[in-house]
Amino acid sequence: MSKKTLLNSKDIEIILHRLACQLIENHNDFSNTVLIGLQPRGSYLANRLSDLLKNKYQVKGVQLGLLDITFYRDDFRRRDAPLEANTTHVDFIIENKNVVIIDDVLFSGRTIRAALDALGEIGRPRTVQLAALVDRGHRELPIKADFVGKNLPTAKAQTVRVLLGEIDGRDEVSIEGESN
Numbered sequence: 437m438s439k440k441t442l443l444n445s446k447d448i449e450i451i452l453h454r455l456a457c458q459l460i461e462n463h464n465d466f467s468n469t470v471l472i473g474l475q476p477r478g479s480y481l482a483n484r485l486s487d488l489l490k491n492k493y494q495v496k497g498v499q500l501g502l503l504d505i506t507f508y509r510d511d512f513r514r515r516d517a518p519l520e521a522n523t524t525h526v527d528f529i530i531e532n533k534n535v536v537i538i539d540d541v542l543f544s545g546r547t548i549r550a551a552l553d554a555l556g557e558i559g560r561p562r563t564v565q566l567a568a569l570v571d572r573g574h575r576e577l578p579i580k581a582d583f584v585g586k587n588l589p590t591a592k593a594q595t596v597r598v599l600l601g602e603i604d605g606r607d608e609v610s611i612e613g614e615s616n
Contacts (some may be wrong), residue, residue, distance in 0.1 A: 438613070438614060439610050439612045440610060441610045442609050443586060443607075443609035444608060447586075447609075448607045448609065449607075451569065451586060452481070452488060452569075453492070455485060455567055456485055456488040456489050456492070457493075459489065459567070459583065460489065462565075462582075462583075463534060463536075465495070465497070466489070466496070466497050469534040469535075470499040470530060470535055471485060471486055471499065471500045471501070471536050471538060472503050472526065472530075472538065472551075472555070473501070473502050473503070473538045473539075474502075474539045475502055475503060475504040475505070475506075475522035475524070476603075477598060477600060477603075478537075478538045479502045479522075480600045481538050481540060481569055483500065485538060486498050486500040499528050501525060501526035503526065503551060503555070504523060505547065505550040505551050505553075506520070507521065508550035508551070508553040509550045510546060524554070526558055529559060530555065530558055530561050531559040531561070532562045533561050533562060534561065534562055534563045534564075534565070535555065535561040535564045535565070536564075536565045537551050537555075537567070538566075538567045539551075539566070539568050540568070540598040540600075541569065541571075541572060541596050541598055542570070542571045542579070542581050543572055543573075544574060544576040545575045545576055545577035545579035549579065552564065565583070566579070566580075566581045566582050567581065567582065567584075568583070568584055569585040570585060570587075570588050570596055570598065571584045571586070571588070572588050573590065574590070574592050588609075588611065590615075591613070591614070591615040593613050594613035594614070595612045597610045597611075
């Protein structure tokens, strides 16, 4: 199986700064906007974006929550091994707010469908947008990211791996497998 590194730590840092600037451009002061990172990997990216917005770009009042979608997945009972749940931590009201969901890879759209179901249990946002580090295509549901770090067209059989320093010791995006 071949592996090719597509993004290194510097590339990911640049992408996160660009995403932060796009969020500022679209949401200005964040008084009515909240960030929700999808557990597990989207939460690390959401934390980084939140830190950039607050510390680098001096945006006040950025609210960050973490959302676990384990029990909302449509493949929850179809796996060989049980999925381990993470923690949902949303200590603010999302009712009538603009919610930006943050995740690492957008693929089939099923994870985002699960996130929308989970959000519905918490409240009714005014709008929901999606920010993804990588969009690799192959949608099975009509879901599109509003903010994309990098579009990486792939073969369906390939795997996109996102490594993050917080849990993997380094930042990297790679693709594994053979293209058709």
